[in-house]
Each structure stands twice: as C-alpha cells, then as structure tokens.
Amino acid sequence: MTHEKQDDSAVRPDPGALDEQRAGDEIADLSARIAQANEDYHVKDAPVLSDADYDALKQRLLVLERAFPQLARPDSPSHRVGAAPAEGFGKVVHAQRMMSLENGFAETDVTDFVARVRSFLGLRDGDLAFTAEPKIDGLSLSLRYEDGFLVEAATRGDGTVGENVTANARTIADIPHRLSGAPAILEVRGEVYMSHADFQRLNATEGGRVFANPRNAAAGSLRQIDPDVTASRPLRFFAYGWGELSQALAETQMGAVERLAAFGFQTNPLTRLCHDVGQMLAVWAEIEQQRATLGYDIDGVVYKVNDLSYQTRLGYRSTTPRWALAHKFPAETAWTRLDRIDIQVGRTGALSPIARLEPVTVGGVVVSNATLHNEDYIAGRDSSGASIREGRDIREGDWVKIYRAGDVIPKIADVDLSRRSADSAPYSFPETCPQCGSDAIREPGDSVRRCTGGLICPAQAIEKLKHFVSRAAFDIEGLGAKQIEMFFADPILPIREPADIFTLAERDARNIARLKNREGFGARSVEKLFAAIEDKRRIPLERLIFALGIRHVGEVAAGILARHFGTWDALLAAVDAAAHEPAFAADDKDRRAALAGSPHWTELTTINGIGAVLVQSLVTTLTQPAERASIDRLIAQVQVIPATVRQIQQTPISGKTLVFTGTLERMTRAEAKARAEAMGAKVAGSVSAKTDLLVAGPGAGSKAAKAAGLGVTVIDEDEWLRIAGGS
CATH class of the missing domain: 3.40.50.10190 (BRCT domain)
Incomplete structure (x- = not known):
C-alpha cells in the first residue's frame, strides 16, 4: 500500500547545501510555478501541472521555508488557497475561509499526522477517532442558508473571496432550495462533480466540443454566465463540511455529516469511522480498490478528527486545518517512446526542456508531452553533480514511464534501459538560446539555464508582452497571447515593447494599410481593441509593478511595494538610490555583506515581506539602461494610480x-x-x-x-x- 512519492525534489539539492542566495532563487522559482498552477486549475479550469508534480513543488517550498524562514514570502503559495476569483461573476467574501488540505502520500505520512494531533492535544493514550471519506475531484462550493432558505452559493476562489454562482447552483438537483430543522445560519460546503457516465454523454452531445475530464466539465459548467447552460449539464453535489453556523450541528464530524444527510444533502456512503492508523489505512486501501468502479473521480481519502471540540483546539495553519489530512492515491502510469526534446524560452530567459512523446493514453486521456524540468533532471544528476535515478539519464529515442493525475502534462518517472538503442547518446543541453543565439548561462547553484539576450531575444520579449497583458496585469480585452504573437511579427504595426501597445491606434491612423482592412479584423473589432487599450491607460501602481514581469516580483510583492511607496516616482527614487550605493557594483559575494549596512539598501530590504533576493532583482532590472528606457517610454503613455494603504485588523499582540x-x-x-x-x-x-x-x-x-x-x-x-x- 505504500507508494513512492513522485516529484522533482530528487534533482534539487538538500536545503543544508544551499546558501541564502540560492535558497531565495529557488523559493522564487517555486512560488511562481505554483502560483501559475493555481491560476490554471482554479480560474482557467485548464490545469497543465499534474497533482503529483504540484504536491511535490509545494512540499519542496515548505521544506525551504522551514530551513530559511527569513526568506518566506508573504505571497508564498504555502499561505494561499486556490486563486483569485475570475472576472464575470459577483464576488462573495466567505464568512469563514475555505481552506485547502494538507497532503500525505505514504503510510508514514498518516502515522505522523496522527502523532502530531496527539502531541498538539497532549493525548498520549486513549481513543482518538477519525472519519475517512473519499476525496472527490471536483469544484469546491459553499452554500449559505438563512432560516432554511438557500440565499447564496459561492466557489472557493482564493479561500477568502469566491465567485457568486447562486443562480447556477440552484439548477443542481442535489442542492436543496429549502431545509427543514436547520440552524438559522448554515453554510454547507462540499464538492460539485460530474459522473463518468454523464461526462461521456455530455461529450457525445456537446456539438463536437470535448471536455478534457469530468472535473473540467463540472467546473466549466458551474461557472457559466448563463444559468440555463448550467441547468443543461448533469452536475451533482456531495456535502462533507460546513462554514458559518448559528448553532452546532453535532459534537462529532460523523454526527454532523449525518445531520447534513438528514437535511436532504447527498453525503458519501463510503465515509467510515476509524479508531487507529491501521483502520485508517485499511479504509484507504478499500476505497482505492473501488476507485475504478465508483462512477466518479476521486484522488485520495480525507481523514478528519472526529471530535469537533478537538478540531476547534487544533485550529488552522495559514491555509490548512491541523485536524485533517488528504491521503493521495498513486499517480497512473504508462510507457511510451520519447521522440525528441524541445527547448522553450520563458519571459525570464529560462530554457525549459519539453519531452515530445509518441501519443499514449494514460487514465483515459491521450498525452504527447512531458515536462523535463531542467538539464540536471535530464542528465540524471542533481545540481551538485551527484547521480540520481541510478544513472538513468533521459535520451531522445528512450522508452519512458510517464505518470499523470488528471488532464495534465505528465512527468517522466523512469527509463527502460533494456530498450535503449546501442548508438544512443546523452542529450546535450544547449548553451546558447535556440531563439536568439545569445549565451545561455547557469548561475552558481541555479538549476535553470537562462538566455542572456534580454530584450533582443524574441522569445523573452513575446512572453514578457503576454505577461504584460495578462489578467492580473494590464488585462487588455482583445489583446491576448495569439494577438501578441501576431503583432510582434507584424512588419507594419509591430508591438515589440509595452509602450507600443499604447501607440498602436496612432500608428495605425498614419498607415495606408489600415488594421480594419486586414483579414481577421474589421472596423468594429479594431474600434473595440483600441477602446480597450485606451481604457487601461489609467493603471493602479500594483498592477503596473506586476505587469513589468520582474523576476521574483509576484502579485503580492507588487502590492506590498505599491502600498509602501505609494507612487511610481517614490519607488524609482528608492531603487535609483540603492543602485548608486558603491557596493552594488561589487562582486556578488562581497555585495551582499557590503549592502547590508547601506541606508538605501536597508530601506528596501526591511520592508515587511520583501527580501534581499527580490530587491536585487528589482534594482538590477529597473536600472539596466535598455530596460529602463523601455519602461520610461511606457510610463509616458499611461497614468499610474497611486496606491492606498490597506487597514489591517489589530490584536493586543499584533506585531509583537x-x-x-x-x-x-x-x-x-x-x-x-x-x-x-x-x-x-x-x-x-x-x-x-x-x-x-x-x-x-x-x-x-x-x-x-x-x-x-x-x-x-x-x-x-x-x-x-x-x-x-x-x-
């Protein structure tokens, strides 16, 4: 029953071997990858990272944050749940946060979980019961009832603010509109899902559109702007928990779930009461054996402390309750041939290898690509040069074992050396950028090789522009990834840097070949595009900072900087002052020590939530001549809205x-x-x-x-x- 946790931590050095610089860089990289995965999964309903890979990244991040607590970022995904709600729906502030769950992967994780609970509560002996229930792979939903009537339904969103989907939730047959005998205020929480049979029928009748999997179909159906579309979709709902209550449902988890069933909610019949680790693992094994025949997707078993008074005492971490654990199932696997390895270049210059596979079906989904992470992973070594996977480097032409958990780009778990060709050669990772030919270098301790081309690298420029117009940045309607690629290559109306976006209409007016006359455009669509661009000439400071795509500066860090400095000019003044410190020009090893005592550097690094690694990236980016000139051209085209300071609720010991x-x-x-x-x-x-x-x-x-x-x-x-x- 024990299974190996499949992640990419094997290619990462032990935290004890890292200095603060290297740890900070890796934390920033992990944070960015996890944040993007949250956006893909919770907002776009289009995940591109497997559950196993996602869990591995979060575990590695937690390990580094524990080893280097001074580098833990305020915008760390370890402190966040889900992703911000999408546009198009009203927002609902949850009366009680909707949390995520801590994950376990092996029997020892379950044993450790029970031991932690006993230690926290001071229970050395005696009965400590847990419930065990299937972990449904669907979309979390909170239903608010007042005086027995359903008044509001909201998705989880980022855990604090969700999307108002009340009209859509009312169309789901499993969700009662009225309850009898319920508390005056009752928030029922559970999972919206779609059965396998309904999913297959939907794909067969949806006018040619094929949903990737039942989870995507359920999420996309619930989050329709038109409730009639949701009503036409066969959605179901399992209740398993609650939020705000005016009166307790019961004294135990099991009793409360039984009370929800009495109100008319569907609860999972496989829920069991367990009194020790052995019983918990036995239920896990029993449910795993039934997984293929349940008729709906599950990806593990959730254990919860049964005594609700104990749950109250145990409380919560930043994003997860201490009284619950999700014991995940192993990922599904398949063997196929790796045809070739391609290199993609990201907006920070990172060279990311992608395995192109002979298409193979894994868990009912055809996959043809796999992430290869970095050159050390391909070579079968960690960043210190030590061999991993027993020397099983990955080569073009190899037969590889891949795994997936959901509709995702899979990961290579193993290589069949017995089927390797005699003339096979190790893959030679490029030392120059495949897009612009610039040197691609690895900084000491960094697992990623990066192109040094900067603005001259078309791949970086395109990705930076895509980031610039993304939802959390300028969010320009009608100017998405495809349009950016088209305009970047356009010889007449090129968009090569952000400022070009805001001169597009002016340049088009001077051209004989007008945009409205081109194939794929028309007078109305061009008018709407130009209006959308004009609408974003006024931009909040935090969005501007995030939109610049500065390495290590995520949404939360951008907000912190904006609220600290208030204006763009104030931020630039602080950055310029720090850049003029004599020590900033010193070698990296000397620079960090010398700058530690400099006043301008200290002003930046002592901002709560802003570390030295981020500051160094910020100062370097904003003071590079070409980059600064490009940003100055952008600032000349827009009006930056100053930031306001958020009021934080205080307690008698806040900040002490x-x-x-x-x-x-x-x-x-x-x-x-x-x-x-x-x-x-x-x-x-x-x-x-x-x-x-x-x-x-x-x-x-x-x-x-x-x-x-x-x-x-x-x-x-x-x-x-x-x-x-x-x-």
Whole structure:
C-alpha cells in the first residue's frame, strides 16, 4: 500500500547545501510555478501541472521555508488557497475561509499526522477517532442558508473571496432550495462533480466540443454566465463540511455529516469511522480498490478528527486545518517512446526542456508531452553533480514511464534501459538560446539555464508582452497571447515593447494599410481593441509593478511595494538610490555583506515581506539602461494610480514577539504558539532585547530571569489565556 512519492525534489539539492542566495532563487522559482498552477486549475479550469508534480513543488517550498524562514514570502503559495476569483461573476467574501488540505502520500505520512494531533492535544493514550471519506475531484462550493432558505452559493476562489454562482447552483438537483430543522445560519460546503457516465454523454452531445475530464466539465459548467447552460449539464453535489453556523450541528464530524444527510444533502456512503492508523489505512486501501468502479473521480481519502471540540483546539495553519489530512492515491502510469526534446524560452530567459512523446493514453486521456524540468533532471544528476535515478539519464529515442493525475502534462518517472538503442547518446543541453543565439548561462547553484539576450531575444520579449497583458496585469480585452504573437511579427504595426501597445491606434491612423482592412479584423473589432487599450491607460501602481514581469516580483510583492511607496516616482527614487550605493557594483559575494549596512539598501530590504533576493532583482532590472528606457517610454503613455494603504485588523499582540517558557497546563506549547501566530504575533525560542512578552509557566527557569534583566514583560498562563481568548 505504500507508494513512492513522485516529484522533482530528487534533482534539487538538500536545503543544508544551499546558501541564502540560492535558497531565495529557488523559493522564487517555486512560488511562481505554483502560483501559475493555481491560476490554471482554479480560474482557467485548464490545469497543465499534474497533482503529483504540484504536491511535490509545494512540499519542496515548505521544506525551504522551514530551513530559511527569513526568506518566506508573504505571497508564498504555502499561505494561499486556490486563486483569485475570475472576472464575470459577483464576488462573495466567505464568512469563514475555505481552506485547502494538507497532503500525505505514504503510510508514514498518516502515522505522523496522527502523532502530531496527539502531541498538539497532549493525548498520549486513549481513543482518538477519525472519519475517512473519499476525496472527490471536483469544484469546491459553499452554500449559505438563512432560516432554511438557500440565499447564496459561492466557489472557493482564493479561500477568502469566491465567485457568486447562486443562480447556477440552484439548477443542481442535489442542492436543496429549502431545509427543514436547520440552524438559522448554515453554510454547507462540499464538492460539485460530474459522473463518468454523464461526462461521456455530455461529450457525445456537446456539438463536437470535448471536455478534457469530468472535473473540467463540472467546473466549466458551474461557472457559466448563463444559468440555463448550467441547468443543461448533469452536475451533482456531495456535502462533507460546513462554514458559518448559528448553532452546532453535532459534537462529532460523523454526527454532523449525518445531520447534513438528514437535511436532504447527498453525503458519501463510503465515509467510515476509524479508531487507529491501521483502520485508517485499511479504509484507504478499500476505497482505492473501488476507485475504478465508483462512477466518479476521486484522488485520495480525507481523514478528519472526529471530535469537533478537538478540531476547534487544533485550529488552522495559514491555509490548512491541523485536524485533517488528504491521503493521495498513486499517480497512473504508462510507457511510451520519447521522440525528441524541445527547448522553450520563458519571459525570464529560462530554457525549459519539453519531452515530445509518441501519443499514449494514460487514465483515459491521450498525452504527447512531458515536462523535463531542467538539464540536471535530464542528465540524471542533481545540481551538485551527484547521480540520481541510478544513472538513468533521459535520451531522445528512450522508452519512458510517464505518470499523470488528471488532464495534465505528465512527468517522466523512469527509463527502460533494456530498450535503449546501442548508438544512443546523452542529450546535450544547449548553451546558447535556440531563439536568439545569445549565451545561455547557469548561475552558481541555479538549476535553470537562462538566455542572456534580454530584450533582443524574441522569445523573452513575446512572453514578457503576454505577461504584460495578462489578467492580473494590464488585462487588455482583445489583446491576448495569439494577438501578441501576431503583432510582434507584424512588419507594419509591430508591438515589440509595452509602450507600443499604447501607440498602436496612432500608428495605425498614419498607415495606408489600415488594421480594419486586414483579414481577421474589421472596423468594429479594431474600434473595440483600441477602446480597450485606451481604457487601461489609467493603471493602479500594483498592477503596473506586476505587469513589468520582474523576476521574483509576484502579485503580492507588487502590492506590498505599491502600498509602501505609494507612487511610481517614490519607488524609482528608492531603487535609483540603492543602485548608486558603491557596493552594488561589487562582486556578488562581497555585495551582499557590503549592502547590508547601506541606508538605501536597508530601506528596501526591511520592508515587511520583501527580501534581499527580490530587491536585487528589482534594482538590477529597473536600472539596466535598455530596460529602463523601455519602461520610461511606457510610463509616458499611461497614468499610474497611486496606491492606498490597506487597514489591517489589530490584536493586543499584533506585531509583537512572544516567548513561551515553563510548563503550560491548559494548552500545549504547540497550541499556544499557533494561537499567538493567528493573532499576528511572532513566536521566538529564546529571550532577547527584541522580545515583547514572555509567557511563563511553572519551571520557567533562566528565560524568566533573563527577561527580568532585560525589562521584558512577564505574564503567567492565566493572563495569556485572557489575551488569547482561551479558557
């Protein structure tokens, strides 16, 4: 029953072998890849990364963030759930956040989960029950009932804000419009899905359109602008949880689910009550054996602490509850031939290898491409040169084992050396850019080779422009990826840099060959395009910063910079001042130490949530002459809207540093730490001059004495519980 977790961590060095620079670069790379995967899955309903690969990236990110906590980014995907809601729907702020789940992959993960729960609760012995239920592969939905009537339905969105799909949800037969005997306020949470049989019938009757899989079909059907379209789709709903309640449903998870069933909701009949790890694993094995015959997609089993009072005590991490675990199933596999390896160049110059495969069906989906990550992965070594996969490098012509979990680009899991041709040669990763011929280099410790061509590289320029017009950036309607590619190659009305977008109408007016007369265009479509461009001449500062595509600067970091500086001019002034520090021109090893004490550099690196790696990328990009000139031309065409400062809810310990010492008698140390962090405090392990508050139980010892000597406020457990709202 134990299965190997298939991820790409094997090609990444151990965190202990990394310095802060290399760790920061990898954290930024992982964050960007995970954020894009969230967008593809939750907003576009078109995932391009497998569940297994996604889980592997998140696990690696968590490992690095634990090893280098000072580099943990405020916009880290480890702190976020899903993705921002799409345009076209009203927004719903969830009364209680819709969380994600921690994932487990092997029996030891389940054992560790149960041990953590016992440790957190201080339960060495005694019965600790868990429910076990299938993990449905669908779309999360929250249903709000007031006085028994369905008043609102919302998708998960980013966990805090979702899409209002009330009219669409009312068309689903499994969702009651009215409840009898329910609490005055009841938010029912569950999963919208489509059965295999209904999915096949839909594909056969949808006018030639073929949905990739039942999950995509369910998500796309629920998120239709026209409720009549949703009503025509065979959607179903399983209830498994709840959000805001005016009155508790029961004292246990199982009892609450039974109460939901009594209200008329469909709940999963395979849900079981387990009293130890052995029973949990037995249910997992039983459900896995039935997986192919259930008639709907599942990708694992979810375990939840049954006692709801224990769930309350365990609480939540930033994105996941401590009282639940999703035990994933192994990914499906198949063998096929790798015909060739192609190299794609991204907007940051990264050379990404893609395996072109002989088409093969895996889990009912035909796949022909696989990600190869980087040159170390292809060569079968990690970045230090150590061999991995027992020397099984990947070569063109090899027979390879691929896996997938959902409709995704798969990953190569193994190579059949017995079928390798005698004249096979190792793949030679290019050291020049296949698009522009510039040198492609690897910085020390970096797993990615990057083109140095910058603005002269057409691949980078095109990808930067695509990013510039993307949803979270300028979001120009009618100017998508295909249009960018067309205009970039256009000899008459080229768009080679962002400023060109805003001069397009003016240049078109001066041309004899007008855009409206070209094939694929017309007077109305050109008019709408030019109007959409004009509409985006006023752009919020945070969107502008994100749109520039600066490496390591994601949406959240762009927002932090915008709110800190307020205006574009203020940000540029700080960047220019930092760039003029003499130490900025020094070699990398000397630069970091020298800049640490410089005032202008310190102003940037001490912004909460902005680290040295990001600042170095920001300053380097904005002060390169060609890049700066291009940005200046853009700024001349737009009006940048200053940022406003977001008001943050405060608690008595927000922003303070706490230390716990001695024995806490009414909650475990882990529970106390979690409560403090949830209230906005930082928890340290030792007392120092930066400590604001020491919570001392019996046996406090030297920490209490040191706190007294430093003038740190010391309180007992009773006072701590009063502050924390516990009892």
